[in-house]
Amino acid sequence: MTPALSRTLNALGLLGICAVLMVAFVDQLAFGELPCPLCLLQRAGFVGVAAALALNVRFGPRPSHYGLMILAAAVGFTVAVRQMLLHIAPGDPGFGAPFLGLHFYTWAAIVFAVVIVGAAALLLFDRQFSFDPGLPTWSGLALAALGLGLIMALGNGVSTVLECAGGLCPDNPTSYLLLQEGGLKNFFAP
Amino acid sequence: MMSLPFFGFTLAFVGILAGQRRLSIALLALSLIATLVLFKFHATDALAISL
Numbered sequence: 034m035t036p037a038l039s040r041t042l043n044a045l046g047l048l049g050i051c052a053v054l055m056v057a058f059v060d061q062l063a064f065g066e067l068p069c070p071l072c073l074l075q076r077a078g079f080v081g082v083a084a085a086l087a088l089n090v091r092f093g094p095r096p097s098h099y100g101l102m103i104l105a106a107a108v109g110f111t112v113a114v115r116q117m118l119l120h121i122a123p124g125d126p127g128f129g130a131p132f133l134g135l136h137f138y139t140w141a142a143i144v145f146a147v148v149i150v151g152a153a154a155l156l157l158f159d160r161q162f163s164f165d166p167g168l169p170t171w172s173g174l175a176l177a178a179l180g181l182g183l184i185m186a187l188g189n190g191v192s193t194v195l196e197c198a199g200g201l202c203p204d205n206p207t208s209y210l211l212l213q214e215g216g217l218k219n220f221f222a223p
Numbered sequence: 224m225m226s227l228p229f230f231g232f233t234l235a236f237v238g239i240l241a242g243q244r245r246l247s248i249a250l251l252a253l254s255l256i257a258t259l260v261l262f263k264f265h266a267t268d269a270l271a272i273s274l
Contacts (some may be wrong), residue, residue, distance in 0.1 A: 070225065070265045077258045078226040084235045084251045091239045101251055108258055115262075118270050183236040190229030197225045201264060 036093050037159035040169060046067045047178040050083045054145060054185045058192075066129050067196055067206040071116045076189055078217035082148050090175045094161045102119045102152045108143035108158065110178020113138045176207070225261060228254045 057076060060066050068076065085102035089095070116138040120127045127136045135143075155161075169175075196202060198210040238247035267274030 034241070070261075073225055073263070074228075074258055074262050077232070078256070079228060080232045081251060081255055081258070082230050084247070084254075086237070087236060088244070090248060093234075097248070099249065100257075105251075108255055108262075112258075112262055115266055119268070122271050144254075159238055164274050179236070181238060183233065183240065185230055186233040186236050190226045190233055191225045193226035200224055201261075202225050210245055220255060 034155075034158035034161045036161050036163060036169070039094040039155065039171075040090055040156070041087045041174065043094065044172075044174045044178040046148075047083055047090060047141045047182055050079055050086065050087070050148075051178070051181045051185050052190065054079055054083075056132075058188065060073040060129075060137070061192070067209070069128060069204065069206065070202040071112055071119075071127075072137065072200060073189075073193055073197075074112045075109050075138065076144065078105055078112060079141075080186045080189060081105030081108065082145075082180075087182050088178050090178060091169075093169050094155075095157060096162065099152045099156050101150055103114065106148040106152070110142055110149070113142035113145060117142060130184070143171075182211075228258045229262070231257060 054076060057072075061068060082102055082105045085098055085105055087099040088101070092098075116128070117136075120136070120138075129137060132140060185196070193202075195209045195211045196206055231250050235247045235250035235254065238244075238250060
């Protein structure tokens, strides 16, 4: 695998992770399902994976970038499995509405597992790491993927501030704390 | 506080776009650590399962 092909695959992976984050945003904004704290931490795991993919896209593939990708996916996977175990008892309805038959946290665990296996598989191709001095040239795909990744990271940050203000989020959020009357006072609330 | 990892990752993306590899890696790693710390605050209930 050439470095150029590897960058293209990483850019496609970055777009895929952005699509996952966009589905979560659509569920939040169109259907009014506010993300719980564990849901937000899983989103953070996805954004971490996206940033590691972006490193490969911008600077070329390196084993350390794949290592960060696996670590970010492992963090997200841990949070997702924790949430699965919270709702694993028979009769528990789970948190939020299912999507294509599974809850979002279950989908998240599956996607994080796919990221870990995918990154490990890509690490097997040594030729992509052939030394290439200087930054690679931009492609339209790379620019679009990096731009979208930046928007997803910033969008989740702003959304989380609106939902949780300056403290930790409530376990079952029902409204945006910062958009309530006197919301700015909530910014410094615990 | 819950937004800290996202803003850290945002800065990492800005660093990536600006060609600052080491700074971006540091910000990514710090944001991951922040995510784990926040997870510790939110994983306090005992699970109703036998392991």
